[in-house]
Amino acid sequence: GQQLNQSPQSMFIQEGEDVSMNCTSSSIFNTWLWYKQEPGEGPVLLIALYKAGELTSNGRLTAQFGITRKDSFLNISASIPSDVGIYFCAGQAYSGAGSYQLTFGKGTKLSVIP
Amino acid sequence: DTAVSQTPKYLVTQMGNDKSIKCEQNLGHDTMYWYKQDSKKFLKIMFSYNNKELIINETVPNRFSPKSPDKAHLNLHINSLELGDSAVYFCASSQEPGTYEQYFGPGTRLTVT
Numbered sequence: 001g002q003q004l005n006q007s008p009q010s011m012f013i014q015e016g017e018d019v020s021m022n023c024t025s026s027s028i029f030n031t032w033l034w035y036k037q038e039p040g041e042g043p044v045l046l047i048a049l050y051k052a053g054e055l056t057s058n059g060r061l062t063a064q065f066g067i068t069r070k071d072s073f074l075n076i077s078a079s080i081p082s083d084v085g086i087y088f089c090a091g092q093a094y095s096g097a098g099s100y101q102l103t104f105g106k107g108t109k110l111s112v113i114p
Numbered sequence: 115d116t117a118v119s120q121t122p123k124y125l126v127t128q129m130g131n132d133k134s135i136k137c138e139q140n141l142g143h144d145t146m147y148w149y150k151q152d153s154k155k156f157l158k159i160m161f162s163y164n165n166k167e168l169i170i171n172e173t174v175p176n177r178f179s180p181k182s183p184d185k186a187h188l189n190l191h192i193n194s195l196e197l198g199d200s201a202v203y204f205c206a207s208s209q210e211p212g213t214y215e216q217y218f219g220p221g222t223r224l225t226v227t
Contacts, residue, residue, distance in 0.1 A: 042118070042204050042218030043157070086155055101170060102216065104157040 006089050006105030013079055014113050021087060021108040022073040029091030032065050032072040033102070038085045046087075047074070079112050086110070117141050118219035120205050126225045127195055135190045135222045137205030145169075146188035147216065148180060149204040157204070163188050164210075192224075200226045 006023045013019055023032070031050055035043035047058050049065035049072060056063055062075045072091075076083055089105040118139045127133050139146060147170075148160040162170035166182040177193045192199060205219040 037155075040220070042206070042220050044218070045215060048215070088157065101159060101162075107155045107157075109155075 004089060004091055004103055004105040006108055008108055009106070010109040010111070012111045012113065015079060015081060017079055019076040019079055019083070019110060020073060021089075022071060023089035023091075023105045024071040025091055025103075026070070027091075027093065028069040029093050029103075030069075030100070031092040032063070033090040033092065034061075034063050034072070034074045035088045035090060035104075036085045037088065037107070043088055076110075079110075081112050081114055084110055084112050118205055118207055118217050120203075120219040120222050122222060123220065124223050124225075126227065128227055129195055129197060131195050132191070132193045133195060133224070134192070135203055135205075135224070137188045137190070137219060139186055139205075139207040139217070139219075141207055141209075141217060143207040143209050143217075144185060145208045145210060146182065146185075147206040147208075148188065148190050149206060149218075150174075151202040151204060151221070153201070161188075161190075195224075195226045197226050200224055 004023050004025050033048050034046045036046050037043045047056050047063040052069045053067050054065040060077045086107040086109050088107045090102045092100050092102050121136045145164045147162045149157050150160055151157050160174050161180045163182045179191045182188045202221045202223050204221045206216040208216045
């Protein structure tokens with residue numbers, strides 16, 4: 001099956017610093033998504049990317065869909081303590097029989113030191 | 115109002131038992147999913163239902179049986195529980211099959227002893 005390589009696995013940063021994480025795949029995806037999961041909760045969608053080269057922002061978050069459609073990155077600017085959580089990339093591709101499927105990366109655990 | 119809800123939040127049971135996890139969504143979505151998140155936080159899809167019909171059935175043991183009594187509910191029944199079934203199980207829903215905007219429930223932490 002398709003696999004996503006997400007890096008880094010974990011990050012410890014000072015409050016106010018910028019953060020960058022990325023995902024790469026051996027397969028092409030139609031859509032790239034970034035989710036955030038806080039402890040004890042389900043993943044929440046942050047940003048969705050639909051076209052190769054697309055750059056999208058959501059507040060302090062910026063994400064890009066790679067030109068090759070095999071990678072994406074997420075940047076967080078001026079981090080704050082509530083940014084703590086696990087960030088997941090997910091790629092969506094056609095899985096046959098009229099259905100699409102999400103494949104998730106293994107997550108980047110972000111810790112912010114006040 | 116909770117969009118996607120799951121019960122129970124925590125489930126501790128012994129090997130060999132049979133248990134069910136319930137999921138309900140009040141978003142009017144057509145498609146519902148079950149995901150398994152292991153101890154390393156890896157999220158993997160297990161099942162997908164669209165309008166009460168199974169459309170994705172990943173390679174999971176047949177001890178796992180999803181049941182969708184109506185569009186708003188997708189329950190997961192697990193027979194003969196094993197230690198390796200311990201994980202967090204997430205229900206999710208979306209408007210169409212595979213639509214990017216999947217809304218996740220809060221998860222059910224299953225511990226098999």
